[in-house]
Amino acid sequence: MTARRYEQRGFPRHALDSGQSLLVIFAGLLVIASVAQTAVVGVRDMHAAVAFGALIAFGELLRLNLPGDREAAPIATAGALAYALLLRIGDNPARHSPQQVIAVAAIGMIIGALPHLAVGRPARLSAMSGRLLAVACVAWVFRPLANASMIGSQWWSELPVMLSLVILAWLVEAVIAALIRTDALRARFGVALLDELRVQLPVGAAVGASALLIAFAAEVMGLAAVAVFAAPLLVTQVALRRYTGIRATYLQTVRALARVTEIGGYVEPGHSARVSRLAVAIGRELGMPEPALLELEYAALMHDIGQLSLRDPIPGGATVLVVREEQRRIAEYGAEVIQQARVLDSVADIVRRQSDPCRPADRGQEPPLSSRIIRAANAFDDLVGSSVEPSRAAAAVQRLRLDTAAEYDPQVVEALSKLLGRHSLFGP
């Protein structure tokens, strides 16, 4: 298994499947229609359109990845929302149409994406479409009201409307993103939506506040507001980038260091990576939320770290073949190692309980779901290894099934079997 393949685990970045293509096509048609309509009617207030378009392009250029491989472009979104919510520029009322908002936002986004393309980072069309649609919703609701002067002229009458629309935009983007993830990762929609809302909340709050600031400030400062009021968001973005950067490094590092057991000859090469990939897939299938999935991934990566305490490696590293007491000792030692980090206590607990059977005879409490998943995933990988033969996988599942009464959680084994039926996890 190559590193590259491992990196791309879980998110087929470049392949759009049906749902995503539908979304992209819809957004594309919308853009074409809006641009055409704007071109026919003529652009109202060219200066504003250029200024906001530039901000959106700049924001798109600075897009970042949020935890969980989510693309976001906070400054671009804030700029586009502000343009949609614009009431006045200086003393002149803004009267641009919703189509113009969509056209400006789309052109800005495309221009901002070009440098990324130039250096070989392809645009994630579905994410861009999601952002554009959220802006489009706000524009459709607000522009007609604003252009008909149906919004008051004091902040206490304007603000509630604008605030609720900003929240609407946040929800629309989250729903679209959740749909994409449901489609791509076969996650459950409800779980995916909650994950999405949780991750997007801080960014969404900052984006929404900045959009309102820019829209209001244009009244006082004119178009200078566009540049000036993007500044707070720029600070936010710098901080977020560092945060997501260290998160990614953290995961990478645990992935890399989990391989010490392989280098030391304790387990088969690629074992930790395969078990963690399988475990996360099972966890997702069973509807685990993202923070739990991350813990599961860490635990799965490090589940064999306890083998370092063995003087001589188990032949082939297959813990499924050693006696229960030995398994328990390895798990216990692994948990101790992880506990030393003091920040991963729940991960340590998952690792500690991985050797417990699903229905323990001696200990009353059944192990946490994550431990049961790792137990099954580990056993499966020990039996199948890096083999890609479907018959071998089927046989392994069959063997786990026979043991489900006490050893393995039937629910987990069923999820595993469903996964294997759906797509080849270990394809070439």
Next chain:
Amino acid sequence: MGKLSRIAWLYIGAVIAAAAIAIARGPFTGIQWDIVVALGLLLVACESSATLLNSRSLAWSANSIASLAAVILIGPVGAALVACFTLLGIRRGPSLPQRLFNTAMFALSAYLAGRAFLLFGGHVGIPEASSFPAIIAPFAGAAVVHVIVNFSLLRGVLWLTREPGTPAGRVGLDFKLLLTDLGYGAFGVLIAALWSVLGPFTPVLVLIPVFVARWAVAQFAAQQRAYEATVSALCQAVETKDFYTRGHSERVSRGSVLIAKEIGMRAERVEAIRYAGMLHDVGKLGVPTSVLQKNGSLTDDEYAAIQLHPMRGLDIVREIGFLDEALAGIMHHHERIDGRGYPMGLAGDEIPEFARVLAVADAFDAMTSNRSYRGARPVPEAVSELRKWAGTQFDPAFVDAFVTAIEREGWRGSEAAPPGSDHSVVTEFLVGGDGLAAANGVVTANSNGVANGNGVANGNGVAAANGSTAGDLGDPGPLRAIESLRRQ
């Protein structure tokens, strides 16, 4: 605070007196008290969410946003009054004198910034559309004055309360810190600009992105601590099988950081070398235990297996993205300046800088730690060994840097170092400047320099390392590369 010198007390008193006089002189006419209260509350919110910068209880908060908004809206005296809300900040950290000093410092900074604003031609009051962009230049002047006054006063108190022996240049403030503070201060003009449209709701909107940023920074710091702890725990796991190398990675990491800082490496590179130090020996896991623990001399095959360990280490850490330079360090940390090291036999400047740094720290820790075949050597003796082999095995510049650093900061040898106790996370982003140096007599425990005792000095000295163990591979150096591999 009882330990402060008289000059420090005088200084603090003078700052407080100056602030009091500035406010007392007035004038108070034309100050809109509702704005004072609204901005004051904003300032309390900022102050209450101050971020601790480092262990010296230097904290940063976004106070300058409120002060600088007040400069435009209500003038110098009003701004000073707003700054006085610093006293009400809900924070556990600072003692009363610290709070008083902070408050006075901010009041004075705000007052002088307000004066500067007027001097540069600014007009006090709620800005209208016509005020822009003319207001920008005076405001920028005010912001610069604010940050300069703030930093000068702070630098003064940090210098007067510094730990004995700290070089003047190292009081925990730097230029980046100044720029960050200036950046946050710029938000003041945003609040002032929107006051005519949004009224007191303005600070709320401006603060949301700022607080999200602060949240992200806090998350970043937490993640980084977690990261470091996890890496360190995993490295210890690799070491567990061998009593003699316990804590070795941790100490090599610390030693490398000492050198890196001493030669003035950038913060990011220091950070990278910290991890390189921690991870430099992971590859030893790939060497069969029987070879590592062998007592007699090694066969060619066994020696070859050991020579592979830097490459094995590289295999493991290669996938960690940020470690680019660290990778080279890990791979080449057993090279020697004279070209007789392994795995590539690089010489002189061909050896990556990180590797030359690691080599010094690695050998030093190996010498000052117990080994199965000899006891730990005292620090001075190890130092003279380093010096002896500088130029053949080690880069002399890094040996010098290391010796200077441990003479100043001391060396915690293998006995005294509880693993993972050293969480001095470098968080360059968390910069900015308020706060008062702790100065609570936190003299570092090991300021007694090189003389600190891991007094397991054994009689056989140099001969031990040179002796008839498997370490003797015919190399001339007593600190041969193999030294840090253990045997029983």
